Structure formats: C-alpha cells, structure tokens
Amino acid sequence: MRITESIIFNTYLNDIRKHQETLFDLHKQLSTGKSVNTLSDDPVNVGRILGTRTILSSYEQYIRNIDSGLAYLSVAESALERVKDVLIRAKEVAVVQATGTADARSRLNAAFEVSQMFDELVSLGNQNFQGDYIFAGYKNGTAPFDSSGNYSGDTGEYAIQVEQNKTITVGINGGEVLKGTGGGIDVFQVMSDLITALNSDDTDGIKTAVGRLDTAFDQVATAVSDLGGRVQRLNATKEDLENSQIDLRVVLSGMEDADVTEVISEMSKRQVALEAAMTSASRVFDLSLFKV
Amino acid sequence: MADITTALSIAKSALLSTQKAVSVVSHNIANANNEGYTRQRAVFEPMEATEYGGLLYGRGVKIADVERIYDRYLDVALRDAKSGYEYFNSKSSVLQNIEGILNDLDETTGLSAALDGLFNSFQDLSSDPSSSSERVSLLSSAAVLVDAFNNVDSRIRHNLSSIEEELDGLVDRVNQLAQSIADINNEISFIEAKNLNPNDLLDERDKFLSELAEIVDISTYQDERGEVSVLIGSGVKLVAGTDVTEISLVAPDLTSGTYKILSGDVDLTDRLTGGKIKGLVEGRDQIVETLDDLNLLAASLIKEVNIQHRAGYGLDSSTGNDFFSGLQVTGSADDANTGGAQVSTTAITDLSALTLNDYEVRFSSSTTYTVVNVDTGQVVIAGGTYTSGSAITFDGMSVTISDVTSSPATGDVFSVSATKDTARNIDVAVTDTDKVAAATDSAALPGDNRNALALAALKDSKIINNGTFNDFYNGILTEVGVASNTASLNTESQQTYLQQLEVNRESTSGVSLEEEAVELIKLQRSFEAAARVLTVADEMFRTLLDIK
Numbered sequence: 001m002r003i004t005e006s007i008i009f010n011t012y013l014n015d016i017r018k019h020q021e022t023l024f025d026l027h028k029q030l031s032t033g034k035s036v037n038t039l040s041d042d043p044v045n046v047g048r049i050l051g052t053r054t055i056l057s058s059y060e061q062y063i064r065n066i067d068s069g070l071a072y073l074s075v076a077e078s079a080l081e082r083v084k085d086v087l088i089r090a091k092e093v094a095v096v097q098a099t100g101t102a103d104a105r106s107r108l109n110a111a112f113e114v115s116q117m118f119d120e121l122v123s124l125g126n127q128n129f130q131g132d133y134i135f136a137g138y139k140n141g142t143a144p145f146d147s148s149g150n151y152s153g154d155t156g157e158y159a160i161q162v163e164q165n166k167t168i169t170v171g172i173n174g175g176e177v178l179k180g181t182g183g184g185i186d187v188f189q190v191m192s193d194l195i196t197a198l199n200s201d202d203t204d205g206i207k208t209a210v211g212r213l214d215t216a217f218d219q220v221a222t223a224v225s226d227l228g229g230r231v232q233r234l235n236a237t238k239e240d241l242e243n244s245q246i247d248l249r250v251v252l253s254g255m256e257d258a259d260v261t262e263v264i265s266e267m268s269k270r271q272v273a274l275e276a277a278m279t280s281a282s283r284v285f286d287l288s289l290f291k292v
Numbered sequence: 293m294a295d296i297t298t299a300l301s302i303a304k305s306a307l308l309s310t311q312k313a314v315s316v317v318s319h320n321i322a323n324a325n326n327e328g329y330t331r332q333r334a335v336f337e338p339m340e341a342t343e344y345g346g347l348l349y350g351r352g353v354k355i356a357d358v359e360r361i362y363d364r365y366l367d368v369a370l371r372d373a374k375s376g377y378e379y380f381n382s383k384s385s386v387l388q389n390i391e392g393i394l395n396d397l398d399e400t401t402g403l404s405a406a407l408d409g410l411f412n413s414f415q416d417l418s419s420d421p422s423s424s425s426e427r428v429s430l431l432s433s434a435a436v437l438v439d440a441f442n443n444v445d446s447r448i449r450h451n452l453s454s455i456e457e458e459l460d461g462l463v464d465r466v467n468q469l470a471q472s473i474a475d476i477n478n479e480i481s482f483i484e485a486k487n488l489n490p491n492d493l494l495d496e497r498d499k500f501l502s503e504l505a506e507i508v509d510i511s512t513y514q515d516e517r518g519e520v521s522v523l524i525g526s527g528v529k530l531v532a533g534t535d536v537t538e539i540s541l542v543a544p545d546l547t548s549g550t551y552k553i554l555s556g557d558v559d560l561t562d563r564l565t566g567g568k569i570k571g572l573v574e575g576r577d578q579i580v581e582t583l584d585d586l587n588l589l590a591a592s593l594i595k596e597v598n599i600q601h602r603a604g605y606g607l608d609s610s611t612g613n614d615f616f617s618g619l620q621v622t623g624s625a626d627d628a629n630t631g632g633a634q635v636s637t638t639a640i641t642d643l644s645a646l647t648l649n650d651y652e653v654r655f656s657s658s659t660t661y662t663v664v665n666v667d668t669g670q671v672v673i674a675g676g677t678y679t680s681g682s683a684i685t686f687d688g689m690s691v692t693i694s695d696v697t698s699s700p701a702t703g704d705v706f707s708v709s710a711t712k713d714t715a716r717n718i719d720v721a722v723t724d725t726d727k728v729a730a731a732t733d734s735a736a737l738p739g740d741n742r743n744a745l746a747l748a749a750l751k752d753s754k755i756i757n758n759g760t761f762n763d764f765y766n767g768i769l770t771e772v773g774v775a776s777n778t779a780s781l782n783t784e785s786q787q788t789y790l791q792q793l794e795v796n797r798e799s800t801s802g803v804s805l806e807e808e809a810v811e812l813i814k815l816q817r818s819f820e821a822a823a824r825v826l827t828v829a830d831e832m833f834r835t836l837l838d839i840k
Contacts, residue, residue: 004802005324007795014791039391040780043773047766050396050404054762057408058751061415068419132422138736141422158741160419164752167745256397289809 012281019274026267029258036256045255052252058164059241059248065160066238069170073231076134076172079127080224083178084217086117086124087187091213094194097206104201111198118191122149125178125188135174144174149188151179162237168230177223187216296836298351299829305352306822309336312355314815317808324803328499330360331803332491360491362801367498368512370793371505375566377786378506382568384779386455386575390582391776393447394769403444404769406437407593407761411751417730418745422607422738427725434615434720441590445715448583452546455576459551462507462569463541469504470522470536473497477519478534484518508539509566525563528555544627547583548712551576578775583715585768590714591648592756592764594619598721599644600750604729604743611734613727615747618717619643619710623653623691626705631658632697635706636681638690645688646710653684653691653706658699666707 029035036042036049096102097110125145127134136144138156145151157171175181179188190212197205313334323329337356341348396402413433417426476497483490497520504510508524515521515533522531529537539560542552551573553560564570594616601615623635640646649667655678656662663673663686672686680695691708693700722728731740756764 002799002804002807004798004804005806006802007798010791010794010798034397036397038388038395038397038776039769039773040388040777041773043770043777046397046773047770050766050769051762054404054408057405057412061412064412065415065419130420130423132420132739136739138731138733138739140739141737154736156736156740158418158421158739159745160741161415161745161748165749171739289806 008284012277012284015277016274016281019270019277023267023270023274026263026270029263030260030267033258033260034256035258035263042255049252049256052248052255056245056248056252059245062162063238063241066162066234066241069160069162069168070231070234070238072129072134072170073227073234075127075129077224077227077231079124079134080177080220080227083121083124083187083220084224086120087213087217087220090114090117090191090194091210091217094206094210094213097198098203098210107198107201107206111195114191114195114198118149118188118195119147121178121188121191122147125149125174135172135178137171137173137175145178145188149192151175151181155181162234163241168233168237170230170234172223172227177220180219184219185212185215187220190216296829296832298349299825299832302350302352303822303825303829305339305354306825307819309334309353309355310815310819310822314812314819316358317811317815320803321805321808324805324808328495328502329803330362330491330495330498330801332358332360334358358489358491360489360494360801363797366793366797366800370790370797371502371510372566373786373790373793374502374505375509377783377790378568379509379566379571380779380783380786382571383575384571384776384783386451386572387578387772387776387779389451390448390579390772393444393451394582394772396769401440403437403440404762404765406433406440407751407765409433410437411748414744414748414751417728418741418748421730421741421744424725427728430728431720431722431725434722438616438718438720441586441715441718444586445583448579448586449547449716452576452579452583455572455579456543456546456551459541459543459569459572462572463539463553466504466507466524466530466569467536467538469500469507470531470538473500473504473520473522473531474534474536476500477531481517481519481533490518505567507567508564508569524555525553525560526565528558528560528563530555548580550580575779578772582768582772584711585764587711587714588648588756589761589764589768590718591619591711593761594714594718595643595646595648596750596753596755597747600743600747601729602643603732604746605731605734605737605740606724606727606729607731607738608724608726609734609737610727611729613729614721615728617719617721618714619646620717621689621691621708621710622712623693623706623708626707629701629704629706631655631699631701631704632695633680633693633700633704633706634696635691635708636694637683637692638708639683640688640710641685641690642688647687648711649687650711651686651708653693653708655700655702655704657702661700 028037036045039046093110093114097107102110122145125135126143132140133142133144133153134140136142136153138158139152139154142152144153151174153174155173155175157169157173159167159169159171162168173181176184178186180186190209194206194209194213196202197209313336316332316334320331334355335357336353339351339354341350343349394402396404410430410433413426413430417423417430420426476493480490480493480497483493501510501512501520501522504522509526510530511523511526512520519533520531521529521533524530524539530539531537537555539553539555542554551561553564553569553573561573564573597616598614598619602612605611606613619640621638621640623638625634647665647667649665651672652664652666654662654664659678661673661676661678661684662671663676663684664671665687673684676684678693678700680699681692683690683692689708689710691706693706730744731737732742732746733740751762752760754760754763757767759767
C-alpha cells in the first residue's frame with residue numbers, strides 16, 4: 001500500500017485520540033468511583049440503579065418513621081410506668097387506711113396525699129411529646145385531661161408506614177387506657193372515689209377502692225406490655241430494613257461502582273500504549289527525504 | 293530530417309516538458325496538506341516521429357496531459373460513509389445532551405431524587421402531622437421537585453431551539469452548496485468543451501460534494517459534458533446540471549410534532565437515510581418524545597396528588613385544596629385547517645376522570661364532529677353536533693370551539709391535550725402550611741395523619757403504564773440511555789469504516805512528499821541530461837562552423 005504523510009499523521013492522531021479518550025473515561029471512573037457515569041454507560045442497569053436508590057431512600061425514610069415512632073412510644077411507656085407507680089402508691093395508702101388502725105384524721109391526711117397523686121395522674125395523662133399530647137388520640141393539639149380528670153381526646157391511634165404497604169399503629173388510645181372507654185375501668189374515677197371515701201371516713205369505700213386500684217393497675221400494665229410489643233415489632237422491622245439496606249447497597253455497588261484495581265491496571269496499560277504511540281510518531285515524523 | 297537542429301529542438305522539448313513536470317510536482321507539494329486535493333501527474337508523451345530516408349526519427353517529448361490520480365468508486369464510497377457517520381454522530385451528540393440534562397446518576401440532584409424527596413416528606417408529615425416544621429419542609433421538597441421539572445423542561449427547550457437553529461443553518465448550507473456545484477458545473481462544461489482537464493475545479497467540486505454528503509445523503513451522476521447531477525433522499529433532484537431545486541425546513545412547533553424537510557412540495561424527511569440533517573431530525577424526535585413523557589409524568593403527579601389532597605383536611609379545617617397547580621387543558625386548531633374556527637376556552641371539568649391522553653376533535657362537516665382519543669384510538673364522542681361557542685365535554689375536560697372568521701370546514705382537526713407544557717407549568721399551589729391536608733377527618737385535627745399516609749402511599753402505587761412514578765421516570769431514562777448508547781456505538785463503527793476509506797483514498801490520491809522528492813530528483817537529473825544534450829549539440833555546431 002502506498003503510504004503518504006497524511007495517512008501516517010492521521011493514523012497517529014486517531015490512535016492517540018482514542019487512547020486519550022479511554023484514559024479520560026478511566027480517569028472519570030477513578031475520580032467518581034463509579035463505572036456508570038452517564039445513562040448510556042450502561043442503559044440497561046440505569047433503571048435498576050435508580051430503582052434501587054429509590055428503594056434505599058424509602059428504607060431510610062421507613063427507618064426515620066420507626067425512629068420517630070420509637071421515641072414516641074418510649075415517652076408513652078415511661079409515662080404509663082409512672083402511672084403504674086402512682087397506682088401502686090395509692091393502693092399502699094388505701095390498704096393502710098382500710099385497716100382498723102386508721103382513723104378519720106389519718107384518712108383526711110391520706111385523702112390529701114391521694115389528691116396530689118390525682119393531680120400527678122392528670123399531668124401524666126397530659127404528657128406532651130414534641131408539642132403533641134400523646135394520650136389525646138388525633139386531638140393532640142390540646143390537653144386531653146382537665147383538672148378533674150375529664151377526657152376530651154378521641155380514639156384515634158396514628159399509624160406510621162414501616163414497609164411498603166405495611167403500617168404499624170404507634171398512637172395510644174388514652175381514653176381506653178386511662179378512662180376505660182370501651183369496657184375498662186376509669187382510673188381517674190377510682191382515684192376520686194378513693195379520695196371521697198377517705199374524706200368521708202368510709203372504710204368499705206376504701207376497701208372497694210383497693211380492689212379497683214388493682215384492676216386499674218392491670219389495665220395500665222396491659223397497655224404498657226402492649227406498647228412493649230409494638231416497640232419489639234418496630235425494632236424487628238428496623239433490623240430487617242437495615243439488613244436489606246446492606247444487601248441493596250452491595251447490589252448497587254456491584255452495578256455502579258468502578259473496580260479500582262482493574263481501572264488502574266487498565267490505565268497504566270493505556271498510558272504505556274499512548275507513550276509508545278507518541279514516541280513512535282515523533283521518530284517517524286522526523287524522517288524525510290527533504291532533510292537528506 | 294534528423295540533424296543537429298533536431299537534436300537541439302528535442303533537447304528544448306525535454307527541457308520545457310521537464311520544467312512543466314516540475315511545476316506539477318511543486319503544485320502537489322504545495323497542496324500536500326490541502327484536504328480533498330487529488331495528486332496530479334504530468335503524462336509525458338513522445339512527439340510524433342518524422343520519416344526521413346525510410347526511417348522514423350523521434351522528435352522529442354511533450355506533456356500530453358496532467359491527470360488526476362483518483363478512484364471514482366472510492367470517492368462515492370467515502371461520501372456514503374460520511375453521510376452515515378455524520379448521521380449517527382449528530383444524532384449521538386443530540387442524545388448525549390439530553391443524557392446530560394437527565395443525568396440523575398448523581399445521587400443528590402435530579403428528578404428522581406426530588407420525587408423520592410417529596411414522598412419522604414409526606415412520610416415525615418405523617419409522623420408528626422401537627423408540626424409546622426414538617427409542613428414547611430414538605431413545601432420545600434415540593435418546590436425542589438417543581439424546580440427539577442422546570443429546569444429539565446427549560447434545558448430541553450433550549451436544546452430544541454438550538455437544534456432548530458442548526459437545522460436552519462444546514463438547510464441553507466445545502467442550498468448554498470447546491471448553487472456552488474451548479475456554478476462549477478457550468479465552468480467545467482465550458483473548459484471540457486475545449487478538451488482540457490479542469491483538475492482543480494474537479495477537486496473543488498468534489499470537496500463541495502463531500503461537504504454536502506455530510507449534511508444529506510446524496511447520489512451523483514455525471515453527464516458527457518462533465519456536469520454532475522446530485523440527487524438527495526434517494527432520488528429527489530437537488531442539482532441538475534446548472535439548475536438547483538432548493539430544500540426547505542418546515543418547523544411548526546418547538547416542542548411537539550415532527551419537522552419536515554421539503555424539496556419543493558416533496559417531503560424528503562423519510563427518504564433521507566444519512567447526513568447531519570437526518571440525525572438531528574431523529575434526535576429531535578427522541579427529545580420530543582422524552583419531553584412528552586416528562587409532561588405526562590408531571591401531569592399524572594399533579595392529578596393524583598391533587599385528588600388525594602383535595603380529599604383531606606388542613607390544620608385550618610379547610611378541604612378541597614389543590615397541592616400542585618399547572619394542570620390545564622390546551623386545545624389548538626391544526627395548521628392544515630381550512631375553516632375559520634378556533635379553540636376559545638378549555639377547562640378541566642372532573643379531575644379524576646382525566647385520562648391524560650391526547651384527543652382530537654375531528655369535523656366531518658361544518659356541524660358534525662367526532663372526538664377521538666388519539667392514544668387509544670377510541671371514539672369518545674361520535675357524531676356530535678357543533679354549535680359555535682358551546683362546550684364539548686368528554687373524559688373530564690371541556691373544550692369550546694368558536695367560529696372566528698367562519699365555521700369549521702370538513703376535515704378540520706382540533707387537538708386537545710391535558711399534558712402539554714405541564715413540566716413547565718407545574719408549581720406548588722399550597723402556600724399556607726396550615727392548608728396541607730394531612731387529616732382525613734376534620735373532627736380529628738391536628739393529630740390525624742391518615743391523608744398524609746395516603747399521599748405518601750402514592751409513591752408505591754402503580755399509576756402510569758402499570759408502574760409507579762419512579763418506574764415511569766426510570767423507563768424514560770433507560771430509553772434515552774439505550775438510544776444514546778446505540779447511536780454512539782454506531783458512530784464509532786461508522787467512524788472506523790470512514791477512517792479506513794479515508795486511508796484508502798489518501799493512499800490513492802494523497803500527496804506523498806517522499807514520492808515527490810524522488811520525482812523532483814528524477815526530473816532534475818533529466819533536466820541536467822537534456823541540458824547536456826544541448827551543450828553537446830552546441831559543440832557539434834561549433835565544430836562544423838570551425839571547419840574552414
């Protein structure tokens with residue numbers, strides 16, 4: 001074949017350009033750490049990469065939802081634990097005052113003590129978390145219990161999304177736990193009945209109150225263990241999500257991350273080729289009959 | 293006669309011819325870097341011999357011709373390869389631009405991340421529906437999504453208008469080149485009539501043809517006068533001898549429809565098989581399709597979010613509020629309509645009944661119309677009776693057509709769409725955070741989060757083409773990626789082929805400086821030899837004259 005200067009020149013130019021293009025692409029992979037940098041790099045996987053990212057972003061959100069639910073539940077749980085404490089103390093008072101050693105005077109003192117406990121229950125019932133009254137149902141913008149223990153909340157229990165198409169109820173029905181709506185016992189009524197019995201030196205009334213305080217305690221304790229169950233479910237779901245996140249990240253990395261070792265070895269290979277082309281070109285360009 | 297004077301004139305012919313040949317060599321050397329130059333060679337030919345004394349004596353040498361060394365087949369193949377290469381290359385670069393606009397592989401920006409962001413904010417709202425900070429952050433996520441749509445839309449528009457400018461320029465260039473080729477045809481036929489070889493003009497014409505082939509695929513044939521005729525789009529005349537049939541671009545709308553390339557009244561668009569113009573037109577089709585899909589995505593998002601949002605209650609107990617704005621019905625009269633009616637008003641009558649498909653109102657007479665869903669082919673209203681100014685209502689929208697200069701003519705078409713320009717028009721309608729409807733029940737405020745959950749659940753709902761919003765968007769990206777990938781692979785292989793042909797052409801027709809150097813030395817030697825002949829002849833004369 002007849003070779004002219006411009007063939008030689010263009011061939012070298014094309015080769016050098018190709019090497020440089022590849023090197024640039026490899027550099028890009030190294031600097032971004034990704035082998036897929038544009039849609040056309042791997043169009044088939046682009047949809048999967050973005051789909052996986054969307055799932056990961058959802059999982060992150062579900063975990064955020066769960067964390068906020070857990071924070072809410074732990075506040076509710078500790079409030080109810082304190083309610084249980086109050087009920088135990090009230091029962092202790094009632095048991096002592098139900099015996100024959102108690103008299104009208106000691107019962108008056110005890111009535112005062114129990115009414116303090118009553119106030120404490122009201123304030124526990126109005127427990128606030130991040131501006132929301134947690135025992136008020138959906139009507140959590142206003143305190144659900146007034147000073148005499150009347151309930152103004154509703155029965156709404158808010159749920160959070162924890163997985164695709166799966167929600168877990170986080171909200172607590174304050175009316176059910178503390179006011180006995182739906183067949184339970186009204187904790188506040190029990191307490192105020194006890195106060196009345198103590199004030200009026202009513203031994204039978206006090207004895208009745210002891211039994212009712214037990215029922216009230218059980219009701220709250222059941223609610224607490226129900227909360228514990230929810231916390232467990234949320235934690236288990238969170239763990240599942242975190243495990244899936246790790247798996248998905250591995251899949252994602254396999255699809256989009258550059259294999260650094262491979263990129264670097266390919267790069268040095270290309271560099272050698274480029275240098276060889278340049279050296280060879282500079283020698284060939286130097287040859288000319290006109291120089292003889 | 294074969295005497296000393298003959299030897300002198302032979303030597304003279306050799307000197308003159310050699311000088312001419314040197315000028316051809318120097319012309320080659322001078323044009324060594326001129327792309328498209330075809331090397332020339334002086335063809336030596338002995339002068340006609342004379343008979344003397346029963347013998348034939350040569351009378352020296354002359355330059356019979358200065359010929360171009362080229363292979364016609366190669367030139368044709370090279371032009372075809374150029375058309376092919378430029379077609380894929382221009383298509384590929386258009387698609388690469390779109391790819392750049394839609395590049396969501398960067399994790400934090402782009403529509404995909406913004407979509408995720410909006411739905412995550414709905415989730416955050418569901419965790420704490422009474423919190424104003426969650427509401428504020430929801431509205432800002434929505435604003436980020438709106439910006440993402442608007443940005444993509446405006447960049448795509450920008451691209452579309454630069455494509456239109458480029459096409460305009462290319463069409464003009466084709467017409468200029470056609471005129472130049474016609475002009476050169478004229479000169480060439482004039483020179484060839486004198487039986488001369490217009491080598492450099494041929495080169496120039498080949499250069500124009502080659503540039504033309506980059507823009508449109510062409511085929512050529514040459515007549516006996518040396519004039520070349522050029523056909524484009526498999527058989528439509530562009531240049532015939534000295535006549536030019538100009539081509540023109542028909543670009544009705546920037547963001548919709550298709551562009552046409554016309555030669556007179558003939559539509560060339562589908563007949564073109566290569567060249568930049570074809571690549572740009574096809575690249576544009578892909579962009580328009582992508583933009584249509586984005587508009588559909590935006591419209592669908594507005595529709596579904598608004599339907600759900602309207603059903604809920606804000607902290608201020610308000611209900612029926614839109615979350616997004618920007619969904620609207622547009623109607624327009626077809627360019628080819630001959631009647632004088634126009635679309636006067638349009639409206640959405642029932643959001644949940646909208647299909648987001650494109651419709652056409654087709655007039656079968658000036659008083660009868662049919663409404664057809666263009667996407668499904670379904671007839672929505674058959675045989676409607678037209679009254680100017682009264683609304684035609686179907687599938688959740690209404691369109692009013694009114695006589696402006698006259699009533700609609702038979703065959704008139706009005707297109708109606710609820711998605712056009714939505715990616716540009718989408719905006720957040722809610723400004724007051726209290727109006728974000730997180731609650732399903734106005735009596736359960738502020739803790740009711742059920743509507744927020746329902747809004748968040750839209751993320752996983754199969755809404756468009758049996759997929760989620762994200763699925764649909766990822767589908768758009770995959771389509772663009774595949775198209776761009778295919779175009780760039782084709783560009784690469786076409787480029788390799790083109791380079792090979794260029795090497796072949798160069799190998800045949802290119803100037804080799806080494807070769808010219810050798811030629812130069814050879815000519816120098818023969819010039820010296822001829823001069824020597826002259827000296828010898830001169831000495832012989834002197835010898836004769838010295839005889840006394």
